[in-house]
Amino acid sequence: MQVQSLAGAFANPAVDAAHAFRSAMNAMAKPGQVFSLKGATPPAPMSAAAGCLLLTLCDAETPLYLAGELDSQVIRDWITFHTSAPIVAAKQAVFALGTWDDLAPITQFAIGTSEYPDRSTTLIVESDALSPNGATLRGPGIKDTASLSLPEVRTFQQNAALFPLGLDFYFTSGTQVAALPRTTKVNI
C-alpha cells in the first residue's frame, strides 16, 4: 500500500465529518445550490469534495462502485484504509463514483423497490466546475426555480418520472458540491 493511501483523510474526523455532512445535507435539500466541501485530500483524480463525501457517508456497510479513472489501485487502497467500504459491481452499489460518461449507463444502478425506495444508489458524479446556470430545476427544496450546470437533461427527466423510486445524485468538482434528488423536475 502506497503512502498516498494513508494520508488525505479528515484531520479531525468527528468535526470535519460534521461540517461535510452539513454541506452534503444542504446540497440534497436545496438542489441547484452549490456548497463548499473540504477537508479531504484523496488521490488524484478524485476531487476533494468527492473524498469528503466518501469519508462522511461510507463505511463497511456501504458497498461502493468505482468507474473509469476513479477505479485505480491507489484510490481503492485509500478507500479501504479510510472507510473499509467494499468495492463492488454497479448493481450492488450503495454509492457510485465516477465521471458522468464513465458512470453510464445509469440504468445499471439500483433504483430501490416500491416498499423500500430508499434502497437506491447515490451517484457521486465528478464534474467540471459547477455553476448555478444551465438546466432549470423545480421541486422540493427549490423556491420557484433554480439552475444547475447538469451534464444533460433527458436522463434526469427519466429518473424523476420513476418517483418514488430513482437514483439520487451528487455533483462534485474540486471543493464544490451540488445535488439532484429524484424529486427534482428538470427542464432545458
Place this chain on the structure above:
Amino acid sequence: MSNYNFAYLDEQTKRMIRRAILKGLAIPGYQVPFASREMPMPYGWGTGGVQVTAATLTPEDRLKVIDQGADDTTNAVSIRKFFEATAGIATTEATQQACIIQTRHRIPEADLREDQILVYQVPIPEPLRFLEPRETETRKMHSLEEYGLMHVKLYEDISQHGAIATSYAYPVKVEGRYVMDPSPIPKFDNPKLEMAAIQLFGAGREQRIYALPPYTKVVSLDFEDYPFVPTKADHTCDMCDAADSYLDEVILDDQGNRMFVCSDTDYCAGRQQAGYVGALGTAIAEDVA
C-alpha cells in the same frame, strides 16, 4: 463527559443516520428505516430526535430545544443539557438565533429561515398505525399509494361528528405522494409545514427517519366540502395579546378560572419585550439603553 465522541454517538452510527437523512430528503414524507441505537434517555422520550440532532450538529451550531413550545419544560431541559455536555455547543432560547431547533409537539410561531433546521421528536411515525397495526401491511399501502383506510376514517368522523375528529398529528400528503404523520403537533401548526427551513423527523423506538426539504408541498387531508381548518382556542394571549399563536389553557384556581398563554414561550417573551400587553399581563418597564 469528554470521554465521549462529539455529540455522543460514534461515527459509524452518525454515518448510518446521515445516510438515512439524505434518502429521507430525496423521498419527502417516506419513512426511512434506520438502526436506532439505545441512548441514555428512554425510548419514547426523544431518542429519535436526539439521534438526528447528534448526527447533524456542528460545533459552531446554536441549539434550541423545546417541548410543548416551551424551553423550560423538564424534558427539553434534560435534552439541552445532554447536548451541552456531549457536544459543547452553545444553546439558546431565542428561535431567531438557533441553527438547529429540536422540538416536541410544536412548530415555533416565528417563521424559520433557510439556514435553520427543525428536528421533530416523533412517537409513532406511521400515520396509518391506529387504523392498521401491522407494519407489513402499512408498508404495502404506502408502496401502492393505497390510502383508502385513512379517507374512510375521515369520512366516518364527518358522518358521526359532523367534522374530522383529529386535532393533532393530523395527516398530510407530501408532494402529492406519501401520506405522512407530522408528529403530534396541533393541527393549528400544519400550515407551517411548508417552510423555508429543512425539517427532519426522528422516531427512535420505531426506527424511522423522514424529512421535508424547504418549500415542499404539504397538504393536510380533507374533503372539498369539509376543508381543513387550522383551529385554535378562540382567545388572545393574556400575557402578550397575540391573536395568531397557539395558546395553552392554564387553570388558575378552584373556581375554574382560567387564562390562555402562548405555548411558544420565546414568541410570547419577545412580544412582551416589544411592549405588547395582554389582558392579564403587566407592561415591562423599558430599559434605558
Place this chain on the structure above:
Amino acid sequence: MYVAVKGGERAIENAHAWLAEERRGDCSVTELSVPQIREQLSLAVNRVMVEGSLYDPDLAALAIKQSRGDLIEAIFLIRAYRTTLPRFGSSEPIKTEDMACDRRISATFKDAPGGQVLGPTFDYTHRLLDFKLAAEGADVPAAAVAKPRTDPIPHITEFLNTEGLIQTEIPCDETPPDLTREPMELPTSRELRLQALARGDEGFVLGMAYSTQRGYGRNHAFVGELRIGTVAVEMEIPELGFSIEIGEITLTECDTVNQFTGSKTEPPQFTRGYGLVFGQSERKSISMALVDRALRWKELGEDNLGAAAQDEEFVLSHCDNIQATGFLEHIKLPHYVDFQSELELVRKLRRDAAHPPKCRRLQNEQL
C-alpha cells in the same frame, strides 16, 4: 398574577439528589456492595446480562445497585452502555456440546449418557420462607463433592436425530444479522427472532410461552434437554490466522421436542424449539424455546390459529422491555398542547351537537 413555571433545571437537580438519598436508604444500614450483588443476587445479574445483551456480571451488578433493584432500569443502563462499546469482531459459534455442565436434565428420557444432573436448582425446594437467612454470618455448610464427570455429554436431541425422528436443523455458516445494528424488517428470519427473544422481557416471553401451553397455538412441548454450565468463547484473530479462547461464559440452553409433523410425502418427525440465555436462567430459556417453536408454524406447514404467540410481528414488536417501558412511561411527559387541541375539539363538537350548523349536502368526495 400568573408567572410561568420556571426552574425545570433546578427541579431536575434536586430530584436527582433526592434519588441518590433514596438509593442509599437508611445510612445506619450497611451499604450494598457490587460484589455482594454479583455473588448473592446472581440470578438477577443473569437476567440483566441477557436482556441487556452484555455478558459482564460486575457491570450488571453495578447497574442493579444504581437502579435500586429495578431490573428493567438496570437493563436499560447496560443497553445504553453497550451501545458505546467498540466492536472488534465476532466470535466463533460456541459449542454447547462441549459445555462443562453444572446442571443437565431431560424430561424425554429417564436416563441418557451424561446422566440427569440436578445442579443448584430451586426445583425441589419447598417454598417456605427460611427465617434463618434473616440472620447473617451463619456458615453455609459445604455441599457434597464428587469426582467430576469427564465423559462427553452429547445433546439428547442428537439421539433422536440418529433415528431420523426429529427434524434436522439446517446448518448455516453465514454470520447472522445483528438486531442491534439494523432496523427490524418484517417478515424476519429465525435468527433474528431468536435474538429478539433472547433479549426480550422474561415476563412477556413467559406469558407468551404459557399461552401456547393453554391452547393458543397447539403445541405440547417436552424439555428434550436443559443444560447449564460454562462454554469457551473463541475468536479468530486475523493477524494470527487462527482462533484463540478469549474467555468463558455460563449459559443455559434448552432444546424442546415438540409435536411431530408429517405429510403425504414426509414421514412424521418431531419438531424443535430452542432457547439460549446467559447465566442460569431456566424460565427464560424454556419460555424462549416454546415461543420460538410457535413462531415456526409457517415453515413447518402448520395452520395459523391466530394465536398471539404465532404472530411474529406482535411478539417481536412488543417483547423488548426497554422499548416498552420507554414508550409506556413517556405518557408522564407533558402532553398539554395536544390535550388542548382535543379539549377545543370536544368543546366544538358538543357545541355543534347542541346547535347543529346548517345542513350541508355531501357532494362527490374522492375516496
